[in-house]
Amino acid sequence: NPAAFAMDFQIASSYLDPLLRPDDLTMAPTPWLAESWEVSDDGLQITYLLRDGVVWHNGSPFSSEDVAFSFEVYRDDQESNASNFLASFVAADTPDPRTVVVTLDVNDPTWLFNASTLPIFSVAQYGDYWYSQPVGFRTLAGFDWNAALPDGTGPWMIDGWNEVGVSLSANTRYWTDPPLMSNLEIRWESSLAAREQAWVERRCDIVWPIRAADIDRVSGRIGRLYAANAASVMFLAFNFDARYTANPGVFADIRTRQALSMAINREAIGQQVFGGFAQSFAAGTVSQPWAHDEKLKSPDYDPDEAVALLNEAGWVDYTGDGYLADANGQGLAMAILLDANAPAEIQRAVARVKLDWENIGVNVYIQIEKADEFTKRWTKLRNYDLIAFSFDQFPGFSDFDLYGSGWDIRRNLVGWNPGGYENPDADAAIEEYLAAVTIEDQRAALQTLQQAVDEDLAGIWLGFPQSLILVGADVLGFQPSMAWQTANTARLWRADESVS
Secondary structure, three states: OOOOOOOOHHHHHHHOEEOEEEOOOOOOEEEOOEEEEEEOOOOOEEEEEEOOOOEOOOOOEOOHHHHHHHHHHHHHOOOOOOHHHHOOEEEEEEEEOOEEEEEEOOOOOOOOOOHHHOEEOOHHHHHHHHHOOOOOOOOOOOOOOOOOOOOOOOOEEEEEEEOOEEEEEEOOOOOOOOOOOOEEEEEOOOOHHHHHHHHHOOOOOEEOOOOHHHHHHHOOOOEEEEEEOOOEEEEEEEOOOOOOOOOOOHHHOHHHHHHHHHOOOHHHHHHHHHOOOEEOOEOOOOOOOOOOOOOOEOOOOOHHHHHHHHHHOOOEOOOOOOOOEOOOOOEOEEEEEEEOOOOHHHHHHHHHHHHHHHHOOOEEEEEEEOHHHHHHHHHHHOOOOEEEEEEEOOOOOOHHHHOOHHHEOOOOOOOOEOOOOOOHHHHHHHHHHHHOOOHHHHHHHHHHHHHHHHHOOOEEEOOEEOEEEEEEOOEEOOOOOOOOOOOOHHHOEEOOOOOO
């Protein structure tokens, strides 16, 4: 089911194409199957002009009907994993084979970035199966793949698959330059150690992702290690409604929040956790380069200034035992909530934060919870001081619900504002972003939002980790892509085996 994304996205990105493609470096939308597009003044209609002469792998022409069908499936498929991108989608009209007119019920600033970059699939292949099912219960899951190989317009054509991988061959009729190699094989292996071993034994040419801590394990083969910027963020969100912790209301004083940020050795986190492969001082959670404000930086490590700020806020080492307390003798303590399923990197980063804060006299308790209890604590009990998050982002920014008061989890069951953060400037910037039609206006609104939540700290920024990709020495032409680091397989070519 191409709408479910149950398969690795490397497969979809190899045999299917999107209307618009995220730029490799900025993630901004660029022409692909659609050679151009126009957005109405109110943002409710997007008109795409499709490329002429594009054909499916079976030789039939690609048309606007394929686009309209794909959007319908993404929205309505019972197993779609992209339906949230189509929340505002009403209809797609096809006045001619090269024109698609999408109508939305509300302006959606992420439409060009997210919905428009989804892979487009064939109505001729799936239509009969889809429309044979009752409305409201339709899904492409269960389609008989033994009857026909998956059809696409992408650079690679699927030849077959088995329990260990998918085999593809070059699409020599590709609408732009065809692949430089003749064949591509995608293999899956759930164990990172097994993937690394396959690379060392020359059974594969590219491995992604790889962790900095494991680089020594792959030193048995000459190759290239690419460190690419990624749309990944790490941060600790403050709980401003921490009524059931040691120091209720402690974050009302911005000096406390600033001091905690200043007391973190981000350079050490970057080295110890990511081997130096991280943008350690990047501030905020807008990692998409098209919108990120590079002028904003987290503070340098300054524990003395942090202690001075905490003293001003009323936290002093009265007894000389090295721990800070208020005038009533209540010690300053921080409970950090962490998901047990969180990546090892964020767990190690939080452990380093604990060390840094304890060095300035703050008691720190890292509380690791399994999924159900983790959710219960941040959505209902709210008995923590900070909550750790680490996630990858799509090309379009959709995480404004972290900061908007309208998404306060205390009042909005579908919200994601975990700590009751409220900032009128942030709310105004979010409203401006949601109303923006042009990418330039979206960028301006998001940079205002970043400044607002950085000046009145919504959380502790821990930077943007980079993505590490291993490539064999004889494979050249590799170009990482922030949206999917190994998407550019069509540009690869193999040099002489003696290359080192």
